[in-house]
Amino acid sequence: MKIVITGAAGFLGQRLARKLLQRGTLSGPTGAQERIDQIVLLDVVPALGFEDPRVLVIAGDIANPAVVRQAIDGNVLSVFHLAAVVSAQAESDFDLGMRVNVDAARLVLEACRSGGCKPRLLFTSSVAVYGGELPEIATDATALNPRSSYGVQKAIGELLLLDYTRKGFVDGRVARLPTVSVRPGRPNRAASSFASGIIRVPLNGEEAICPVASTLRLWLLSPRRAIECLIGLHDASDDALGANRIINLPGVSVSVGEMVGALSAIGGDAAVRRIRWERDDAVERIVGSWPAAWDTSRAKALGLAGDSSFEAIIRAYVEDDMR
Amino acid sequence: MKIVITGAAGFLGQRLARKLLQRGTLSGPTGAQERIDQIVLLDVVPALGFEDPRVLVIAGDIANPAVVRQAIDGNVLSVFHLAAVVSAQAESDFDLGMRVNVDAARLVLEACRSGGCKPRLLFTSSVAVYGGELPEIATDATALNPRSSYGVQKAIGELLLLDYTRKGFVDGRVARLPTVSVRPGRPNRAASSFASGIIRVPLNGEEAICPVASTLRLWLLSPRRAIECLIGLHDASDDALGANRIINLPGVSVSVGEMVGALSAIGGDAAVRRIRWERDDAVERIVGSWPAAWDTSRAKALGLAGDSSFEAIIRAYVEDDMR
Numbered sequence: 001m002k003i004v005i006t007g008a009a010g011f012l013g014q015r016l017a018r019k020l021l022q023r024g025t026l027s028g029p030t031g032a033q034e035r036i037d038q039i040v041l042l043d044v045v046p047a048l049g050f051e052d053p054r055v056l057v058i059a060g061d062i063a064n065p066a067v068v069r070q071a072i073d074g075n076v077l078s079v080f081h082l083a084a085v086v087s088a089q090a091e092s093d094f095d096l097g098m099r100v101n102v103d104a105a106r107l108v109l110e111a112c113r114s115g116g117c118k119p120r121l122l123f124t125s126s127v128a129v130y131g132g133e134l135p136e137i138a139t140d141a142t143a144l145n146p147r148s149s150y151g152v153q154k155a156i157g158e159l160l161l162l163d164y165t166r167k168g169f170v171d172g173r174v175a176r177l178p179t180v181s182v183r184p185g186r187p188n189r190a191a192s193s194f195a196s197g198i199i200r201v202p203l204n205g206e207e208a209i210c211p212v213a214s215t216l217r218l219w220l221l222s223p224r225r226a227i228e229c230l231i232g233l234h235d236a237s238d239d240a241l242g243a244n245r246i247i248n249l250p251g252v253s254v255s256v257g258e259m260v261g262a263l264s265a266i267g268g269d270a271a272v273r274r275i276r277w278e279r280d281d282a283v284e285r286i287v288g289s290w291p292a293a294w295d296t297s298r299a300k301a302l303g304l305a306g307d308s309s310f311e312a313i314i315r316a317y318v319e320d321d322m323r
Numbered sequence: 324m325k326i327v328i329t330g331a332a333g334f335l336g337q338r339l340a341r342k343l344l345q346r347g348t349l350s351g352p353t354g355a356q357e358r359i360d361q362i363v364l365l366d367v368v369p370a371l372g373f374e375d376p377r378v379l380v381i382a383g384d385i386a387n388p389a390v391v392r393q394a395i396d397g398n399v400l401s402v403f404h405l406a407a408v409v410s411a412q413a414e415s416d417f418d419l420g421m422r423v424n425v426d427a428a429r430l431v432l433e434a435c436r437s438g439g440c441k442p443r444l445l446f447t448s449s450v451a452v453y454g455g456e457l458p459e460i461a462t463d464a465t466a467l468n469p470r471s472s473y474g475v476q477k478a479i480g481e482l483l484l485l486d487y488t489r490k491g492f493v494d495g496r497v498a499r500l501p502t503v504s505v506r507p508g509r510p511n512r513a514a515s516s517f518a519s520g521i522i523r524v525p526l527n528g529e530e531a532i533c534p535v536a537s538t539l540r541l542w543l544l545s546p547r548r549a550i551e552c553l554i555g556l557h558d559a560s561d562d563a564l565g566a567n568r569i570i571n572l573p574g575v576s577v578s579v580g581e582m583v584g585a586l587s588a589i590g591g592d593a594a595v596r597r598i599r600w601e602r603d604d605a606v607e608r609i610v611g612s613w614p615a616a617w618d619t620s621r622a623k624a625l626g627l628a629g630d631s632s633f634e635a636i637i638r639a640y641v642e643d644d645m646r
Contacts, residue, residue: 094490132567133464141456143464145567152486156479163475167417244455244468 001026001034002075006062006108007083008041009048011183012124012226016080017041019227021052026078027235029117034077042071043083062104072111078120078234081108087128087286089189090150101153109160113169121161121170122234124177125246127219129155131289138294140244147289148191158246165245173241175233178221178251178306179290182313184321191286195220198259199314202274203267203322211280214257217292221251221306222313224320229304236302244298250306252313253293262311266318324349324357325398329385329431330406331364332371334506335447335549339403340364342550344375349401350558352440357400365394366406385427395434401443401557404431410451410609412512413473424476432483436492444484444493445557448569449500450542452478454612461617463567470612471514481569488568496564498556501544501574501629502613505636507644514609518543521582522637525597526590526645534603537580540615544574544629545636547643552627559625567621573629575636576616585634589641 003026007013017039020026028034039055041047046059060067062083072079083104090097105123112119130138132145146152158174165172183196194211195218201208221229229249241247254262264272296306307313326349330336340362343349351357362378364370369382383390385406395402406427413420428446435442453461455468469475481497488495506519517534518541524531544552552572564570577585587595619629630636 141466143466146482146486147489149486149490152482155482159469159475159478163469163472166470167472 001028001036001077002038002040003036003078003080004040004042004071004076005080005082006042006071009043009045010082011185012180012223013041013043013082014047014049015223015227016082016230017047017050017055019231021054023231026231027120028077031237040071040076042067063099063107065107068104068107068111072108072115074115074117076115076119077117078122079108079112080122080230080234081105082124084124085150086188086190087148087150088191088193088283090153091148091191091282091286094149097149097153101150102156105157106160109164109170113164118168118171120234121172122230123157123161123172123174124230125154125158125174126151126177127179127290128286129158129176130291134291136293138248138291140246140248140295140298148286162245171238172245173233173236174246175230176246176248177226178219178249180223180226181220182317183223184317191283192218194283195259198256198275199263199317202263202271203318205274207274207276209276209278210256211278211283212256212287213279213284214260215255216284216288217253217255218259218287219251219253219291219293220310220313221249222316224316225250225305225307229299232302232304240302247299247302247304248294248296249304250296250299251293252307252310254310259310262309262314265311266314324351324359324400325361325363326359326401326403327363327365327394327399328403328405329365329394332366332368333405334508335503335546336364336366336405337370337372338546338550339405339553340370340373340378342554344377346554349554350443351400354560363394363399365390386422386430388430391427391430391434395431395438397438397440399438399442400440401445402431402435403445403553403557404428405447407447408473409511409513410471410473411514411516411606413476414471414514414605414609417472420472420476424473425479428480429483432487432493436487441491441494443557444495445553446480446484446495446497447500447553448477448481448497449474450502450613451609452481452499453614457614459616461571461614463569463571463618463621471609485568494561495568496556496559497569498553499569499571500549501542501572503546503549504543505640506546507640514606515541517606518582521579521598522586522640525586525594526641528597530597530599532599532601533579534601534606535579535610536602536607537583538578539607539611540576540578541582541610542574542576542614542616543633543636544572545639547639548573548628548630552622555625555627563625570622570625570627571617571619572627573619573622574616575630575633577633582633585632585637588634589637
């Protein structure tokens with residue numbers, strides 16, 4: 001089978017591609033595992049470091065209809081649509097956010113629809129679709145009140161994917177991701193970038209800035225578990241999923257103070273001292289509008305597992321990314 | 324001041340235009356009532372029957388950027404965006420629904436934004452944004468789970484309007500309308516068209532089809548009150564509105580059986596006998612997914628009033644439209 005990953009040069013995209021190449025199979029249209037013959041890696045910059053003959057790299061603008069049609073032709077059976085402009089960037093460049101998070105999502109949906117073989121389309125969404133006055137544990141019945149352009153754009157993508165699925169144009173699944181931490185590499189332009197930075201940077205011996213109060217609670221998932229959940233949700237059967245195709249992935253709910261405590265257990269006081277506390281209202285406003293936890297029963301029923309603790313998340317980072 | 328009504332040749336658009344011409348004023352940027360100097364009536368067909376020198380009729384496609392820019396120039400202080408492809412039509416012609424209900428809404432938002440004077444933009448939404456498992460009374464905290472393309476497209480319009488308002492691009496207000504009944508004139512392509520037809524047509528001595536069970540509950544607002552609410556919401560102050568710019572307008576919750584009872588009280592048994600009961604699953608599925616009532620406390624706090632009973636709604640129809 002032929003599959004496509006958008007945003008494939010990004011951190012999650014690369015990791016997903018590696019994992020799929022290693023697995024070698026994915027659930028096909030009948031529900032049985034099928035051999036992956038080709039993975040198209042689409043991103044605005046080329047996804048580097050893949051020597052596998054099954055990989056086709058396409059570098060191009062995801063908001064360009066011709067590029068999307070080139071990547072998602074009538075033979076594609078599965079699409080992982082990860083390409084996005086992240087939260088702080090979508091807030092500062094409204095038009096770019098609309099172009100990538102809304103217009104490009106529509107192009108992907110239309111390319112899947114016009115292919116005619118009703119591909120599985122896994123779309124990543126975010127804690128940022130929630131906002132405003134939230135119950136302690138958000139649920140499927142909780143109104144979305146996104147307080148950022150990113151959250152609005154992701155909520156629009158969700159609505160479209162559900163409607164395209166209901167109409168039978170695609171077989172869509174939405175993975176609502178907690179904040180993914182600990183991300184390796186350089187900071188990105190997500191408002192939640194610090195949730196990785198305050199762990200990664202001090203462990204690497206450098207100084208990190210924490211822009212929020214230590215009491216702020218976050219809802220976190222490790223990259224390792226996030227990738228497993230994306231593949232697991234892709235492979236879930238129609239019957240197991242039911243009509244509601246939006247799945248809130250599992251997370252761990254921790255305060256920033258508790259995160260620092262876990263850092264201390266692994267990196268010692270020296271690591272903790274490398275955090276400089278410097279409040280940033282814009283970051284705090286966005287991240288503070290997100291839920292600190294949500295109901296994960298549907299994810300669990302599908303066999304999608306989160307992390308056991310934030311300390312386990314840091315240990316996974318050390319294992320996967322610090323060597 | 325200069326104002327624009329889109330969908331102005333439609334039933335609500337025409338009625339709104341007449342009411343505004345008769346009032347002669349509307350709340351301006353400072354909050355004070357200002358004289359209406361010009362009303363631009365935009366629709367795909369010319370809005371006919373307006374002899375008033377304050378009226379400028381533009382016939383053009385609302386999904387054409389040049390048409391929208393022509394209507395909404397930098398001098399426009401208020402826009403009533405009523406243009407829409409209605410529910411059953413958006414369900415049968417998905418692409419037309421997306422084009423008018425999503426793309427054109429974005430053009431209207433962008434035209435308001437680029438004008439630079441942050442116009443008031445009143446956007447009409449619908450019961451159809453709700454769906455799925457609903458509490459007895461839907462509230463602002465109830466998740467939207469639209470079960471029709473129309474509902475999805477209206478929910479997207481709401482999200483965009485809220486974000487454009489949050490960003491300071493427009494001063495947006497969303498009027499979520501109950502099903503408007505009794506509509507005069509010919510049936511339209513809304514799934515809820517029967518909610519007017521089963522009253523209007525028998526009162527006019529002809530046979531009407533009722534496509535749903537008599538136990539189905541609807542949430543209704545008369546055209547007369549709908550227009551008053553649209554103007555009232557337009558004129559509401561920022562302070563009174565607060566951050567949540569979506570207002571669920573008042574309605575009366577009645578079963579189809581109770582509607583027929585009210586028809587009997589006004590048109591007699593002869594009128595009731597003119598209803599032929601012939602179930603239509605597609606209509607029942609869409610209309611049955613809508614809430615039978617929602618919380619109206621915020622509308623009432625803004626002074627927006629609904630009808631006292633469905634019998635009062637029929638009497639208003641007889642008074643306003645049957646002469």
